[in-house]
Amino acid sequence: MRETILAILEKNSKINVADLAAMLGEPEAAVANEIAEMEKEHIICGYHTLINWDKTSEEKVTALIEVKVTPQRGNGFDAIAERIYNYSEVNAVYLMSGGFDLTVMIDGKTLKEVALFVANKLAPLESVLSTSTHFVLKKYKDHGTILDVLQNDERMSVTP
Amino acid sequence: MRNPLSDKVVGIQPSGIRKFFDIVSEMKDAISLGVGEPDFDTPWKIREEGIYTLEKGRTYYTSNSGLKDLRVEICSFLKRRYGLIYDADEETFVTVGGSEAIDLAFRAMLNPGDEVIIPQPSYVSYLPCAVLADGVPVIINLKEENEFRLTGEELLSAITPKTKILVLPFPNNPTGAVMTKENLQEIADICIDKDIFVVSDEIYSELTYGGKHCSIASIPGMKERTIVINGFSKSHAMTGWRLGYACGPNNIIKQMVKIHQFAIMCAPTNSQYAAVEGLRNCDADVENMRTEYDRRRKFMLTKLRGMGLKCFEPFGAFYIFPNIAKFGLTSEEFAMRFLEEHKVAVVPGTAFGDSGEGFLRMSYASSLNNLKTAMERLEIFIKSLN
Missing domain, CATH: 3.90.1150.10 (Aspartate Aminotransferase, domain 1)
Structure with missing residues (x-):
């Protein structure tokens, strides 16, 4: 049941427990309980909203930064990752395979704000060897959802 | 006038x-x-293949029975999903939707006055197609208490010396009913005993819940008297592409292809190429x-x-x-x-x-x-x- 609940919530965290229980064919209390358990175990880490900020008046820039670092004996990449993810400007940090070590996603109001963060905070960190900053120009699809398309049902309304 | x-x-x-x-x-x-x-x-992979095919200029007729690649993929799909073994050349051909195959099956098999048993509630085209092919429809009213399955008893009571075809519309539109292997065995025994052919419309075969679809043609003794009709409309969400297929004994398929050849020529080429991708990479x-x-x-x-x-x-x-x-x-x-x-x-x-x-x-x-x-x-x- 857990995986099914998660698969549904991942696509629609707004769904209420009654509907979720109906979709699973399980009692409401059992589903509510399972969700509570998963929140406690931090399997469910939060409920977010997918927003197309481009359609608002809010100024917002997102940057993807490729970071090369020196891993530390005993801690590997975890200690340096922690020093980076604790900054509130940092939205996501992933350890990567391949040509660099960490992907750091940063949200800021202006290009300058993000660039200064990289120059003043990220790049000077002792273990950081190099950074390469890429700004996001347009988000087409995020979290499996195409952002700028309204889905219309073009089927004929009644068919055999 | x-x-x-x-x-x-x-x-x-x-x-x-x-x-x-x-x-x-x-x-x-x-x-x-x-x-x-x-x-x-x-699915986008299929649509993309359709676009790619147009770009390549594959805009000509295919052979009457459909692209060889598609027929081969259909046979391998039927084998891996339902254990059905059909020859891609002799026993399989591609139609314009499952509905064409229904029409062709009746036209190829019925002589005037032959009776066609149609369990209802069911899809709207069996009865008119049977009539157009000079068949005489005999309706079995399926019952809610049987979860709208066809029982052997119901079938026996509808059979007369003139009965030639039983239409088997499962998984069923409109009821959502399915037939289990046991149910089908009972029906198969009767069909073999009474020498009746089956037109099995399995267009919803990929949409079953809690158990895999069983085709009556997989029951020993039934393949030689069954036309299996299926297609891409429901499983691959391809209704508008108009693509289906029929599999069955060569002597019947040959006659169905004959009508298809004169009335339709071939199923849309673009759709056929797209469907190959659908069967290869879209499970x-x-x-x-x-x-x-x-x-x-x-x-x-x-x-x-x-x-x-x-x-x-x-x-x-x-x-x-x-x-x-x-x-x-x-x-x-x-x-x-x-x-x-x-x-x-x-x-x-x-x-x-x-x-x-x-x-x-x-x-x-x-x-x-x-x-x-x-x-x-x-x-x-x-x-x-x-």
């Missing part, structure tokens, strides 16, 4: 669903649970759609039963078939009032045969939001009837 028309054609009743469509299409803001096709777009897409339908199916079942409606659990297709007889309205009255008073379109069971009286077909090939709103409105409506 002489009467320009054929008496046979004029005598055929137009589909009962048509009238309903006309009314619903006037209502712009109605929620429709009346749609008999997937609400998913065709996961099919699985995802099935998973989504299954969730909505359970949602609908829970909601309908929760508001006190009698409703058997459907294990196939994307329809649910609640019993509304207790409200004292006919299916058509119920559906019409529900539409007029609450702007939700459902199809009266009677559109699929007289035995659909007292039932509604609700399609859950619609977004969860739509289903939810429709169920809220249904609950309000049935409270107003009590």
